[in-house]
Amino acid sequence: MTKSSAQEAASGNALAMAVLNSVQNPVILVDAAGKVAFANWEAEAFFGASAAHLAKNRISTFIPFGSPLLALIDQVRERRAPVNEYRVDLSSPRLGQEKLVDLYVAPVVSEPGSVVIVFQERSMADKIDRQLTHRAAARSVTGLASMLAHEIKNPLSGIRGAAQLLETSVADEDRALTRLICDETDRIVSLVDRMEVFSDERPVDRAALNIHSVLDHVKAVAKAGFAREIKISEMYDPSLPPVYANRDQLVQVFLNLIKNAAEAIGDQPDGEIMLTTAYRPGIRLSVAGTREKISLPLEFCVIDNGPGVPPDLLPHLFDPFITTKTNGSGLGLALVAKIIGAHGGIVECDSQARRTTFRVLMPMHKEETGDGRALNSTGSEK
Numbered sequence: 001m002t003k004s005s006a007q008e009a010a011s012g013n014a015l016a017m018a019v020l021n022s023v024q025n026p027v028i029l030v031d032a033a034g035k036v037a038f039a040n041w042e043a044e045a046f047f048g049a050s051a052a053h054l055a056k057n058r059i060s061t062f063i064p065f066g067s068p069l070l071a072l073i074d075q076v077r078e079r080r081a082p083v084n085e086y087r088v089d090l091s092s093p094r095l096g097q098e099k100l101v102d103l104y105v106a107p108v109v110s111e112p113g114s115v116v117i118v119f120q121e122r123s124m125a126d127k128i129d130r131q132l133t134h135r136a137a138a139r140s141v142t143g144l145a146s147m148l149a150h151e152i153k154n155p156l157s158g159i160r161g162a163a164q165l166l167e168t169s170v171a172d173e174d175r176a177l178t179r180l181i182c183d184e185t186d187r188i189v190s191l192v193d194r195m196e197v198f199s200d201e202r203p204v205d206r207a208a209l210n211i212h213s214v215l216d217h218v219k220a221v222a223k224a225g226f227a228r229e230i231k232i233s234e235m236y237d238p239s240l241p242p243v244y245a246n247r248d249q250l251v252q253v254f255l256n257l258i259k260n261a262a263e264a265i266g267d268q269p270d271g272e273i274m275l276t277t278a279y280r281p282g283i284r285l286s287v288a289g290t291r292e293k294i295s296l297p298l299e300f301c302v303i304d305n306g307p308g309v310p311p312d313l314l315p316h317l318f319d320p321f322i323t324t325k326t327n328g329s330g331l332g333l334a335l336v337a338k339i340i341g342a343h344g345g346i347v348e349c350d351s352q353a354r355r356t357t358f359r360v361l362m363p364m365h366k367e368e369t370g371d372g373r374a375l376n377s378t379g380s381e382k
Contacts, residue, residue: 032113034058082106160185208242208365218254227262242365257302264306274303296361309351
């Protein structure tokens, strides 16, 4: 091999490694002897070991005994064709509990006996699935809200007007009934008005925001009202970059989440709500109405030590009209999902007794350079 050919090969290898290291899924190469010949950065984090340590061992060292992955590797070698397998359980003391993954295993043509394995953790896939579900639920409420506004509010105004006219001519003992008609029509109109928020499809007016100022404002409002008797603590990352969002809508989101937490705690004497912010490696999602894909590295959590969400309710928590409250409308969390979805973000809930976490993942603010390129908060090009 000539010097120029060697340089080209080295350059090609470096580029291939850079590409694989930029992939947000763990990727490994297993050679014919079953050893891990290559692991990208995500794979190092997934297995909790460096690439050098992985390369000294067989893949069977790092996965549970009798794992279906070993059979898949043998199958791919035999058939020389790629295989997909979904919801494979790799849970172990080394990898952690509830480690469900989707697997893509493919042969490497130039290296007989070698296979490449791509892992996709189900937690990430489920986040995407839940995000799409929440957006679909919000769209269904949008159509319902438009229909209700037209078909219900107009006749309700006639009913209320008739009740007011009757009130002037009925006996005193019957005025309670006309008053009841007015109160109930007002309540229905109020419910329809709340639903009309879902039919507002105007673009969201967004700007760079300090999330901590938003959360401090929401905390002050909560402590002055519905969460007066509940301890609210914070665990903030002070170096967090700005979030790209609408301030008023974020205030509405976190007021809803903190109010839900406070109502879940109720009169519990040691009730506590914790607000946390952190920078996490985000997944990439499409922004509604555009072809742009954005990363969601900003994580904001509202955590309470209430009794938790019933397991049968958890998968449907952000659907409209789902509630455990006696007089609840079931629209608060659906509205939260709509607002965060309109920002291109994700909202999810993890719940168990004494610890319920509502987690919001959102994009950070990107500045524009003079030539139109987007920069992240550190000034490096995105």
